[in-house]
Amino acid sequence: xxxxxxxxxxxxxxxxxxxxxxxxxxxxxxxxxxxxxxxxxxxxxxxxxxxxxxxxxxxxxxxxxxxxxxxxxxxxxxxxxxxxxxxxxxxxxxxxxxxxxxxxxxxxxxxxxxxxxxxxxxxxxxxxxxxxxxxxxxxxxxxxxxxxxxxxxxxxxxxxxxxxxxxxxxxxxxxxxxxxxxxxxxxxxxxxxxxxxxxxxxxxxxxxxxxxxxxxxxxxxxxxxxxxxxxxxxxxxxxxx
Amino acid sequence: xxxxxxxxxxxxxxxxxxxxxxxxxxxxxxxxxxxxxxxxxxxxxxxxxxxxxxxxxxxxxxxxxxxxxxxxxxxxxxxxxxxxxxxxxxxxxxxxxxxxxxxxxxxxxxxxxxxxxxxxxxxxxxxxxxxxxxxxxxxxxxxxxxxxxxxxxxxxxxxxxxxxxxxxxxxxxxxxxxxxxxxxxxxxxxxxxxxxxxxxxxxxxxxxxxxxxxxxxxxxxxxxxxxxxxxxxxxxxxxxx
Numbered sequence: 001x002x003x004x005x006x007x008x009x010x011x012x013x014x015x016x017x018x019x020x021x022x023x024x025x026x027x028x029x030x031x032x033x034x035x036x037x038x039x040x041x042x043x044x045x046x047x048x049x050x051x052x053x054x055x056x057x058x059x060x061x062x063x064x065x066x067x068x069x070x071x072x073x074x075x076x077x078x079x080x081x082x083x084x085x086x087x088x089x090x091x092x093x094x095x096x097x098x099x100x101x102x103x104x105x106x107x108x109x110x111x112x113x114x115x116x117x118x119x120x121x122x123x124x125x126x127x128x129x130x131x132x133x134x135x136x137x138x139x140x141x142x143x144x145x146x147x148x149x150x151x152x153x154x155x156x157x158x159x160x161x162x163x164x165x166x167x168x169x170x171x172x173x174x175x176x177x178x179x180x181x182x183x184x185x186x187x188x189x190x191x192x193x194x195x196x197x198x199x200x201x202x203x204x205x206x207x208x209x210x211x212x213x214x215x216x217x218x219x220x221x222x223x224x225x226x227x228x229x230x231x232x233x234x235x236x237x238x239x240x241x
Numbered sequence: 242x243x244x245x246x247x248x249x250x251x252x253x254x255x256x257x258x259x260x261x262x263x264x265x266x267x268x269x270x271x272x273x274x275x276x277x278x279x280x281x282x283x284x285x286x287x288x289x290x291x292x293x294x295x296x297x298x299x300x301x302x303x304x305x306x307x308x309x310x311x312x313x314x315x316x317x318x319x320x321x322x323x324x325x326x327x328x329x330x331x332x333x334x335x336x337x338x339x340x341x342x343x344x345x346x347x348x349x350x351x352x353x354x355x356x357x358x359x360x361x362x363x364x365x366x367x368x369x370x371x372x373x374x375x376x377x378x379x380x381x382x383x384x385x386x387x388x389x390x391x392x393x394x395x396x397x398x399x400x401x402x403x404x405x406x407x408x409x410x411x412x413x414x415x416x417x418x419x420x421x422x423x424x425x426x427x428x429x430x431x432x433x434x435x436x437x438x439x440x441x442x443x444x445x446x447x448x449x450x451x452x453x454x455x456x457x458x459x460x461x462x463x464x465x466x467x468x469x470x471x472x473x474x475x476x477x478x479x480x481x482x
Contacts, residue, residue, distance in 0.1 A: 119362075121360075121363050121395070122362050122363070124363060124395045125364075125391040125392075125394055125395050126439070128394055129439060129440065130440065130443055139448065141448075141449050141461075142443070142446055142449060143443070146443065146446075150366040151366075153366055153370070154362070154365045164461075166451075175451070176451050178461060184461065185453070185458070185460055185461075186447075186450070186459045186461035187461075188459065189446075189447065189458070189459035190446065194442070194446065197446075198367070198370060198442065199370065199371065200442075201435070201438040201439065201441075201442055202367075202371055202383070202384070202387065205383055205387075205431060205434055205435065205438075206427075206430070207379035207380065207382075207383060208379055208382050208383060208386075208427050209427070210407075210416070210417050210419075216426075217426070218427045218429065219426055219427055220405075220419060220425065220426075220427035220428075221419050
């Protein structure tokens, strides 16, 4: 599987992808899922792919070699991989797309400013909480790394190294491109600190009070206020085989 | 959809379920997915179901009315719903099972002490980080509620009210059974405090340093130490249509 994120913010774009592929539990590979197309001063684009690797690579190949196609018509492409495609051309606005395997696509808006592909659920809660169009680029980079950390922790099919790109709106190039491996000091710090502080926050939350007094701040059960206790099946005939 | 969790700890068992069902976006219902079978002093069992509601309810019905079956043979049951089943009978050990829709099952162990059914991915990272067999019951109850909060925040198909049960090993009954709705003070506190403190922890993490100096604690890119920057495709012919 795969986990990739693309974020479009007022300040720019952020992309993160993992690199694990497999064709069975004993055939695990590491392949780049991120392609960066940059012509400084003219355009800057990033493509992230999930799905069948041979087809993803074929699509890339076709896109890269399109100038070799004969005639003037558009080349015929085979789409069988979900992908995130984003960037900026000349004086146009930045754009970020999620392209479905059927070939149709949606574009990021103020309301939905990030897309995920692959194993997206584990890392979605932190993005939902933290990312909005006004989020600064560095904070968004931090957030996608935390989201990736949660995914790596819960799902074996997503793996290091990661590819991270941060693009500043209007720059038409980027120097903030990095491949993050096990030794990367920042990602190691994120993994250790986030896990540890999450535990501290968790421990700082009050334990449930099952018999809250009238003055309790946040009781789980307050008999006086008649929070309904659930009924149980208790008659003697009941049994489970 | 559904989100249910069952946890087996040294101290006891914890169960949590949501109550949303739907058969289309405009046909949303609230149904109990948790059934509690208690005969104080003899046995205490909890069943959580996910999947086709009519079949879940039929299975419950068959289990509840088994005494009415004719003859001495075991009743014939239809299994088409994943379920979590756990509890304790007499002097036996507590047991917790995940029953697949095909009818086969697995049992919780020290290594895998919790099961989830339904929309399980959003809320898995926090369980992975916090739950182990030694976790106290109150802490586990807090943890399953945090896990449910993350799921509610990221997935519309999981909804309040929640049913929570905490069972203490050996007690063969439980008074810690509660139905949690929007007004429950403890769950409201969890939702607000967890989100806010998560944000504080997030903000307390250092922003990435793209050009780390030799004395930086956790730089994202350290040119001196040759953390590989990714190559880009920059030759002029490259373009994406």
